[in-house]
Amino acid sequence: MYKIALLEPSSDIKGCYVHAGHNEFEPIALGYIASDLETKGFKVEIFRQGLLSVDQIIDHIKRYSPSILGLSVMTHAANSAIKIAKKAKEAIPGIYVIAGGYHPSGDINFVLNKHIDFSVIGEGERTFSELANRLLKNQNADFKEIKGICFAVDENKTIFTGNAERITKEELDAMPFPKRSRDIISKAKMHALMYPPPNKQHNVVTLLSSRGCSNNCQFCCSSAVWGREVVFRNPKKVAEELKLVVDEFGTNAFFFSDLTFNSNKKHVIALCSELAKLKETPHWYAMCTATHLDEETIRAMREAGCRKVGFGVESLSNDNLKKINKLAISAQERTRGIMECCDENGILIKAYMIIGYPWETHDSLTEFHDNIITLPADEIRISYFTPFPGSPAYKKHEDILTTNDWSKFNAIKDVVVENENGVTVDRLAKARIDAFKKFYSDNARQERIAKKIEKFPEFKESFEEFETFLRDAKVIQ
Numbered sequence: 001m002y003k004i005a006l007l008e009p010s011s012d013i014k015g016c017y018v019h020a021g022h023n024e025f026e027p028i029a030l031g032y033i034a035s036d037l038e039t040k041g042f043k044v045e046i047f048r049q050g051l052l053s054v055d056q057i058i059d060h061i062k063r064y065s066p067s068i069l070g071l072s073v074m075t076h077a078a079n080s081a082i083k084i085a086k087k088a089k090e091a092i093p094g095i096y097v098i099a100g101g102y103h104p105s106g107d108i109n110f111v112l113n114k115h116i117d118f119s120v121i122g123e124g125e126r127t128f129s130e131l132a133n134r135l136l137k138n139q140n141a142d143f144k145e146i147k148g149i150c151f152a153v154d155e156n157k158t159i160f161t162g163n164a165e166r167i168t169k170e171e172l173d174a175m176p177f178p179k180r181s182r183d184i185i186s187k188a189k190m191h192a193l194m195y196p197p198p199n200k201q202h203n204v205v206t207l208l209s210s211r212g213c214s215n216n217c218q219f220c221c222s223s224a225v226w227g228r229e230v231v232f233r234n235p236k237k238v239a240e241e242l243k244l245v246v247d248e249f250g251t252n253a254f255f256f257s258d259l260t261f262n263s264n265k266k267h268v269i270a271l272c273s274e275l276a277k278l279k280e281t282p283h284w285y286a287m288c289t290a291t292h293l294d295e296e297t298i299r300a301m302r303e304a305g306c307r308k309v310g311f312g313v314e315s316l317s318n319d320n321l322k323k324i325n326k327l328a329i330s331a332q333e334r335t336r337g338i339m340e341c342c343d344e345n346g347i348l349i350k351a352y353m354i355i356g357y358p359w360e361t362h363d364s365l366t367e368f369h370d371n372i373i374t375l376p377a378d379e380i381r382i383s384y385f386t387p388f389p390g391s392p393a394y395k396k397h398e399d400i401l402t403t404n405d406w407s408k409f410n411a412i413k414d415v416v417v418e419n420e421n422g423v424t425v426d427r428l429a430k431a432r433i434d435a436f437k438k439f440y441s442d443n444a445r446q447e448r449i450a451k452k453i454e455k456f457p458e459f460k461e462s463f464e465e466f467e468t469f470l471r472d473a474k475v476i477q
């Protein structure tokens with residue numbers, strides 16, 4: 001039986017959120033691909049680099065001795081992936097290396113690096129197994145016949161065989177559930193604010209109820225993988241998967257990693273009704289948009305165990321939202337109203353914000369600082385505007401990128417675009433830290449949280465643990 005190793009490489013940036021070890025979610029993409037390959041007769045093992053060095057992880061893989069190594073690559077880990085591919089080829093003669101995921105899908109020139117034999121563009125299951133079959137069982141095959149792959153023909157030229165068809169709803173529902181290992185999920189935690197709090201979370205698991213997103217936010221590279229079509233799973237199958245996970249691993253916290261959990265109200269309501277039927281209600285977190293969200297949906301989500309919602313608010317200025325093509329999705333007034341509704345219904349709220357747009361000015365940063373406390377969120381995340389390959393922003397801002405070092409595309413430590421108005425990287429870093437400090441020490445926020453705890457006492461420990469986290473990070477005193 002042919003053996004395939006699947007690995008999620010870590011980036012080599014230390015000391016920030018992107019560094020593995022902080023938030024070791026299971027690599028669910030690899031779980032899906034593994035299950036699919038297993039049904040097609042391959043033996044598959046999933047590896048996580050985590051905090052291991054390249055040599056250490058290569059040692060593990062060498063002991064397994066696979067014929068193919070598949071790498072799931074985000075942009076900030078693209079350089080590490082190439083290092084791993086090179087070393088794998090030195091350590092295991094004859095091994096094929098195939099890369100997939102967001103970075104290879106967004107950057108078709110990724111295969112020019114010589115160490116990666118093929119990239120799979122887009123949804124991986126069908127294409128990977130076709131490619132593995134041809135590589136291992138029919139080597140004279142013409143790879144140009146396989147849709148959805150990319151390979152180099154000489155030093156400067158790649159062939160892309162065209163997008164593969166998306167996996168249909170029927171196929172998705174018939175697919176086996178993703179392969180999961182206790183060893184990997186036992187390390188997963190949902191930081192920072194969550195119910196149950198991280199120290200009470202047990203074997204955190206990622207679930208997916210839909211694939212793809214129809215929005216066209218300029219900074220997002222999701223269309224490079226999924227196009228713009230959303231495919232929904234049968235809610236009964238999602239509930240069945242969740243129940244199996246609870247029975248097998250005793251999981252008490254789930255993360256729905258859908259790009260937009262609520263892109264279809266009917267689907268969310270049907271899913272919540274299935275989850276609410278389970279004997280023990282699971283606790284979960286999902287990322288939503290304010291559009292399509294209303295009180296009925298929020299209540300249904302809460303009854304089905306939703307404990308936290310993340311909103312891509314992105315900016316406090318409607319002018320910025322317009323420029324990143326998000327105004328219709330996340331106009332300020334509507335987002336605020338929906339957040340307040342979550343607050344009243346016992347759901348924790350995280351707001352994802354972006355600063356460092358190429359058009360950012362000193363004044364707009366001051367405005368951001370002044371207004372951040374108007375956001376009725378419990379937790380905020382502030383990233384730097386980062387045009388990931390495959391996103392509309394990449395095409396638009398390619399000529400003002402300040403680096404071609406992919407490890408700098410981490411969105412929270414490095415800034416990779418020039419600013420038109422002389423706003424420096426140091427100024428942005430200061431604006432980011434100052435906004436965190438102002439937001440978390442604001443009296444009105446503290447009063448709001450005190451009220452939330454009074455109404456929902458189960459959140460007390462979550463907020464206490466979160467405060468310790470903020471104090472340790474020196475965001476509050």
Ligand code: B12
Nearest residue numbers: 027029070071072074075100101102120123124257259410
């Ligand atoms: C869960 C998640 C996380 C988790 C961790 C995920 C993990 N595996 O470790 C957390 C919260 C920790 C996280 C952190 C970060 N994340 Co994140 N995350 C996601 C999220 C929401 C879901 C990923 C997921 O579950 N997808 C579901 C699977 C099934 O889809 P998939 O990964 O695309 O896989 C399919 C194909 O891509 C392909 N495929 C994938 N891998 C492979 C491998 C092979 C060999 C093949 C053939 C095919 C293949 O086939 C798969 C199945 O069809 C996505 C957005 C999204 N919904 O996709 C962002 C996303 C992946 N994250 C992103 C980013 C930027 C980050 C951070 C850098 C943010 C930051 N500054 O901190 C960090 C990096 C952390 C890290 N571990 O390296 C970006 C990636 C952009 C890019 N080009 O790199 C995304 C796309 C969000 C966005 N829209 O911008 N993230």
